[in-house]
Amino acid sequence: MEIEFVAADAPLAPRTAVARVVFEGQAQEGALARAVAASRFTGAKGQTLDVLAPEGGGDRLVLVGAGKSEAFDALAAEHAGASAYNAVKLSGLETLRVELPGASPEIATRAALGVRLACYRFDKYRTKEAAEKKPSVVKTQVTAADADAALAAFPPLAALADAVSFTRDLVSEPANILYPAEFARRVKELERLGLEIEVLGEPEMAALGMGSLLGVGQGSIRESQLVVMRWNGASDPNAQPVAFVGKGVCFDTGGISIKPADGMEDMKWDMGGAGAVTGLMHVLAGRKAKVNAIGILGLVENMPDGNAQRPGDVVTSMSGQTIEVINTDAEGRLVLADALWYCQDRFKPRFMVDLATLTGAIIISLGNDYAGCFSNNDELANNLLDASGKEGEPLWRLPLPEAYNKQIESPIADLKNTGGRPAGSITAALFLQKFVNGLPWAHLDIASTAWKKGSTVPTLPEGATGYGVRLLNRMVQDRYEG
Ligand code: BES
Ligand code: MN
C-alpha cells in the first residue's frame, strides 16, 4: 500500500473513493443529508455509509463514523482509517482518499497506520482467487492540515506497520514451511536492518545444559533452535539492555500427551510469542530506537515419536532445577524456562518480558480480546498496561500468589510442569517465575490474542494479529529510550 499525505483541497486522482470521517451527530448538506436521512447512519464508531457517484467529485463517497468528536484520539483515528479502507477495499477503485478535516500530524499518521494494518493479507498460497475478491485499493491519500509535517512524522509508524506484517507472516505460515530452522533463517535476514543475530543449534544448547528446552524438541526431526537478536541503539553502547523472550513452538501436537484432532491445526500459531518478539526487534531496528534490546526465541516442534519425551520424565534445566514432565503438552513453559534463564545469565538485562501462547486457560479467564499479564514488578506491569491502552492491545493483570506454588511441587523433582486445572494460567506463570532469578520480569500469555477468528477490530484482519509488537514498541519508546 502506497501512503501519501495531501492537503484537503488537493485534486482527486481518477478512480478515487473518498472516505469522509464523520463524528456522531455531525450534519451533512444537500444530497448527502438526504442520503444520511434515508439510512441509519449516525456517525457512531465503525458505521459506514456508501454513496455512489456523489455530486462534487470522487467516484464514491463513504461516510465513516468516528464516534463522538470529544473522544476522537489517535487510536480512534487509526480505527477510522482502517474502517475507511475496509469499506472500499473491494470497490474496484484503486485510490482511497481519507478526509480528516484539520488533522494534526499525529492524527493523520495514525489514520494511515490504520490503513496499513487493515490491508494486511496472507494470500501467498491462493492460486485461484477470483479477481473481484481481491482488494483493489493500492494507494491511500490522507488529508492533513500540514501534509509535509505528517509525511515527516510517518516513518516510525511505517516501520511499525512493516514489523506487524512481518510478525503476521511468520505466525500465518503453516508448520511444514515454518519449522525452527526456517524461522531462524528468516530472522537472520533481519541483519539487513542492522540487527545482530546468532543462532544456536542443539549441540550448542546441549553444551549449555538446556535439557528442558531440548526435551520438548526431542520427538521432532526438525532441529530445535535458540535465536538471539540484538539491537544496540542506545547512545551509551554499554547501557544495560531490555530483553524480550518468545515462545516459538512451530507446531504443538501436545507430544505424547497428544491433543485431540479437532482444531489441532490452530497449533501452527503456537509460535506467536516468538513472532511478536521478532516483530518488536524489527520495529526497534526499523525506526532506529535509542535503546539496547535483546530478543530471544526458543524454537521447537512438539511431536509424538519413538524418541519423544514421556510423561513422568525428569529433565534438568540450564538453571540446574529439575523438572518432572507430567504432561508433554505443557511444553511452552519448558522452552521458556531455559530461554529465560539463558537470557538473564548472559545479558543481565534491566528486565525481561516473555510472550507466549502458553495456556488455553487464559482464554477461559479473559476471552479473546485480552491477553494476560503476570509480573513480579509493579513498575514494569504498569508500564505494560499503560502502553496497552495507548496502542489498543488489551491486557489484564493477574496475580502470582505465593501459595499456589504448592500446585507445581513434584514428589521426585524440584518442580513439575503442570499445576492441575485450578488457575492454570497462573501456575504456568509461577513456573516461569522460577527461571527469572529474581530479575524484574513480566509474562504475557497471548494464547487469547495471537490470532483472531471473525475479527471485529478494523485494524485486525482475520488470522494472525501481531499482538504484542505495538504494545512493547510503545512501552520501549515511552519509557526506556534515551
Ligand atoms: N499451546 C498450548 C496453549 C494454547 C491452547 C494456545 C489453546 C492457544 C489455544 C499449550 O502448549 C498447551 O497445550 N497448554 C496446555 C497446558 C496444560 C497441559 C497444563 C493447556 O492449556 O491445555
Ligand atoms: Mn501444548
Ligand code: ZN
Ligand atoms: Zn503450546
